[in-house]
Amino acid sequence: MIPEGLSHRATPLVDVYDRPLKSLRLSVTDRCNLRCKYCMPEEDYAWLPRETLLTFEEIHQLVGIFTEVGIDKIRLTGGEPLLRRNLPALVRMLSQHAGIKEIALTTNGVLLEEQAQSLFEAGLHRVTVSLDTLRPERFRALTRRDTYDRVLAGIDMVRKVGFPSLKLDTVAIKGFNDDELVDLVEYGKRIQAEVRFIEYMDVGGANEWSLDQVLSKAEILAALGCVYGPIEPVRENSSAPAQRFRLPDGTVFGIIPSTTTPFCATCDRSRLTADGMWYLCLYAKQGIDLREPLRLGALDEVRARIRQGWQMRTDRGAEERKALEQASARMRFIAIEKLRQDPHLEMHARGG
Ligand code: SAM
Ligand code: SF4
Numbered sequence: 001m002i003p004e005g006l007s008h009r010a011t012p013l014v015d016v017y018d019r020p021l022k023s024l025r026l027s028v029t030d031r032c033n034l035r036c037k038y039c040m041p042e043e044d045y046a047w048l049p050r051e052t053l054l055t056f057e058e059i060h061q062l063v064g065i066f067t068e069v070g071i072d073k074i075r076l077t078g079g080e081p082l083l084r085r086n087l088p089a090l091v092r093m094l095s096q097h098a099g100i101k102e103i104a105l106t107t108n109g110v111l112l113e114e115q116a117q118s119l120f121e122a123g124l125h126r127v128t129v130s131l132d133t134l135r136p137e138r139f140r141a142l143t144r145r146d147t148y149d150r151v152l153a154g155i156d157m158v159r160k161v162g163f164p165s166l167k168l169d170t171v172a173i174k175g176f177n178d179d180e181l182v183d184l185v186e187y188g189k190r191i192q193a194e195v196r197f198i199e200y201m202d203v204g205g206a207n208e209w210s211l212d213q214v215l216s217k218a219e220i221l222a223a224l225g226c227v228y229g230p231i232e233p234v235r236e237n238s239s240a241p242a243q244r245f246r247l248p249d250g251t252v253f254g255i256i257p258s259t260t261t262p263f264c265a266t267c268d269r270s271r272l273t274a275d276g277m278w279y280l281c282l283y284a285k286q287g288i289d290l291r292e293p294l295r296l297g298a299l300d301e302v303r304a305r306i307r308q309g310w311q312m313r314t315d316r317g318a319e320e321r322k323a324l325e326q327a328s329a330r331m332r333f334i335a336i337e338k339l340r341q342d343p344h345l346e347m348h349a350r351g352g
C-alpha cells in the first residue's frame with residue numbers, strides 16, 4: 001500500500017538537455033475579446049472547433065496525469081481565459097490536485113472586475129494582467145477595442161479582493177510604448193504591482209514583427225537607469241522567465257528577454273491548447289495529441305505520450321530563431337496561408 005501523502009509524489013521527468021517538466025500553460029480558449037496587433041492582427045481567425053475543446057473534467061484528468069511526472073505549476077491562459085464560461089469552477093477542480101502548488105492566471109483584464117472575487121474564492125493564487133499602455137487612445141489603437149477603463153477596473157479589483165501579488169506584463173515595442181516605461185513602473189509602484197517588460201517576439205507570423213521594433217533588455221535597463229539611477233539585478237535561483245531588477249528606491253521590476261537573451265537552457269514549461277494538443281515549446285510547429293487517447297479512455301497511452309514526448313524534447317525555439325540573425329535569415333516565422341489553415345500555430349491558441 002502507498003503510505004498516505006506519497007501517492008501524489010511525482011517521478012521527475014527530464015528532457016534531452018536535462019530540463020525537468022515543471023509547469024503547464026493551460027489555454028482554456030483560443031477566443032479573445034481584444035485584437036492586439038502583436039498577437040491577433042487579423043479580425044477573424046480559423047477557430048478551434050467547439051466539439052474539440054476539452055471539458056473541465058477532461059482538463060482536470062489531464063492535469064492529474066501531468067502531476068505524476070512533475071508538473072506543479074499551472075498558468076491559465078488563452079486567448080482570453082476569462083471568456084471561458086465558469087472558469088472559477090475549473091480553478092476549484094484543479095486546486096484539488098495535491099501535486100499542484102500554484103495556479104496562476106494571465107488575462108487581459110477586461111472581465112476581471114466581475115470575476116476576480118469568485119476566482120479568488122475558488123483558490124486561484126496569482127494574477128498577471130497584460131497592460132501595454134496607460135494611454136486610452138493607444139490602448140484603442142493597439143487592441144482595436146475600447147475597454148481600457150474596464151482593464152483598470154479589473155486591476156483595482158484584484159487588489160481589493162486580496163490576491164497577495166499582482167503582476168503587470170507589458171510587451172515593450174519601439175515606436176509604440178517605449179516612451180511609457182517610467183509611467184508604467186510608477187503606476188506599478190502606486191498599485192503595488194510588479195511590472196514586467198516582455199521583449200516583442202515573432203511567434204505566429206501575421207503580426208509584421210521585425211527586429212527593429214524589439215525594445216531589448218539592454219535598452220529597457222538603459223532607459224530606466226537614466227531616470228532612476230543604478231539598477232541592480234535581484235539574485236535568485238529560479239527558472240522563471242523574468243529576470244528581476246531593483247531600482248535604488250527598492251522597487252522591483254522584471255524583464256522577459258525572450259528575443260535578445262533566450263532562456264531555453266532552463267525552460268521547464270510546456271503548453272496545452274484548449275483542444276488538448278500539447279506543445280513542448282512556444283515555437284514548436286508540431287504538437288502531441290492528448291485528447292484522442294483521453295477520449296478513448298486510454299490513460300496509459302496519454303501517460304506514454306507525455307513521458308516519451310518530454311524525454312525526446314530538444315526544443316530551443318527562441319535560441320534557434322536568434323541564431324538565424326547572424327545569417328540575416330530571421331524572416332517571418334510561419335507563412336500567413338499556413339497560419340490560416342492551422343489555428344494551433346498562433347500565439348493566441350497556445351497561450352503566450
Ligand atoms: N489574453 C491574455 C493576455 O493577453 O494576457 C492571455 C493570452 S496572451 C497570448 C499571453 C501573453 O502573451 C500576453 O501577456 C501577451 O502580451 C503576450 N504576447 C502575445 N503576443 C506576443 C508577442 N508577439 N510578443 C511577446 N508577447 C506576446
Ligand atoms: Fe491580446 Fe491576449 Fe487577446 Fe492576444 S490573446 S489579442 S495578447 S488580449
Ligand code: SF4
Nearest residue numbers: 264267281282317318
Ligand atoms: Fe522554452 Fe521554447 Fe520559450 Fe525556449 S522558446 S524558453 S524552449 S518555450
